Amino acid sequence: MEGEAVTTGSSAQVIPLHRSRDDEAQPAAPREHDAPVVAFPGATADTEQQEQGDPLARFLTFLRHRLTGDYTVDEFGFDPELTDTLVLPPLRVLYEKWFRVSTHGVANLPAEGGALLVANHSGVLPIDSVMTAFAVHEQRARHLRMLGADLVFKTPLLGTLARRSGQTLACGPDAERLLRAGELVGVWPEGFKGVGKPFSERYKLQRFGRGGFVSAALRTGVPIIPVSIVGAEEIYPKLADLKPLARLLGLPYFPVTPFFPLLGPLGAIPLPTKWHIEFGEPIPTDGFAAEAEEDPLLIFNLNDQVREAIQQMLYRRLSQRRSIFRD
Structure with missing residues (x-):
């Protein structure tokens, strides 16, 4: 309720x-920095x-x-103090030392107010979403409220940790409530098709679905910020998919990489690739008529516009990259 x-x-x-309109005159609810x-x-x-x-x-x-x-x-179960104290500090080692993440276009991230961040997805394991959330917190001192697949919340322990660290189920009502509350919301529309695609398809965006994230942005009037992530595609080069084993385990795929499952747990260590996370120019949604959220053609066009913006950002960044392990 x-x-x-x-x-x-x-x-x-x-x-x-x-918050209702009557609440706007009241002092803002305490955030983690004001706890x-x-x-x-x-x-x-x-x-x-x-x-x-x-x-x-x-x-x-x-x-x-x-x-x-x-x-x-x-x-939603989000515990900001627990996130800042126990979840984010260990991620700093991955962010700064292992993947050596460089961020670009930080000025496009709003210091306050709601926005919908839409990014490409890859890497076999969704480490790219976690690194993006860390980048947002590092650069703007704000938490990125990520929308996750139901598999995440059905997994013991992982589901609880996801809730506590600010994630929620990828559905329209939850996304809209967060956006109306002035939160930064992150979505990866490619889903498992993106994160589990083979190495031969790297940096080629998969289908973005039916534009549910566009509808949420239109209903709340928040900008859509395209985000490109370069470097995550190579951390687990996926060569094959053991589909029978995946079905047996209830997983969307079971990857075969040069090191996994051959090397066992050691094969689960990601390669230390060099990452670039770029925040593109916001695409405004507050200038459309109230009924625009029900216009399938508009939703399709905006969906395609966001997808094309991310793809062009990926191509541009890749053209400037000299090696997958260094700048």
Whole structure:
């Protein structure tokens, strides 16, 4: 139901995402950077600032909040403090040291307000979506609310972690509620067709579906930001697909790469390719008539426009690349 939330702890705060016009005059709901800190004897503003810069102190503060229930969880199960403390720091090693991600077009990311980020998908495992979310947080100090396939949320532990880190099911109503609440929402329209495509099809965008993400953007009037990711295609070069085994395991595909399953768990280590994530110029959607969201021709044209923008960004970036392992 609208406004309901999953909470953890005895006094955890709930941040409702949906706001009515009457709410606009009220102070904004606290975000992760404004989360209240439990006051202990001798605590001062200076010590709180030190905690923000000290990983150990920040972790201890996190533990205090878990014990006292003094933390926020929104109606989708998103726990920003847990994400900032436990999920994002380990990803920094992948982002900075392993994939050495370079970002481009950061100015196209809004500092506030809603926007829909649409990106290409690849790499056998959806590491590209996680790295994009990290890039957004690193560059804009905002969380990217990613829309995921139902397989993610049906997987034990992974589904819970996905919810806690801000992901939700890829469906129109959830996307619209997040966008109306002023969130950055990420979608990868190629789905499993993109992330599981063979190495021979790298950097060739697959079908974008029926334009559901375009409808969500039109209904909420937020801009669509095309995103291209170069480097993820080569982390697991997929040579074949063991379809019978995939069906047996209930997976969309079972990849065969030069190292997996031949080397077992070692074959699951991604190659340290050099990544480039580029945020393209926003495509506005707020200038269309109210009934535009029901116009299939308009939806098709916008869908194709976004897809073509991403494909051209990929080609341009690839033409400038000298090696898959360095700039």
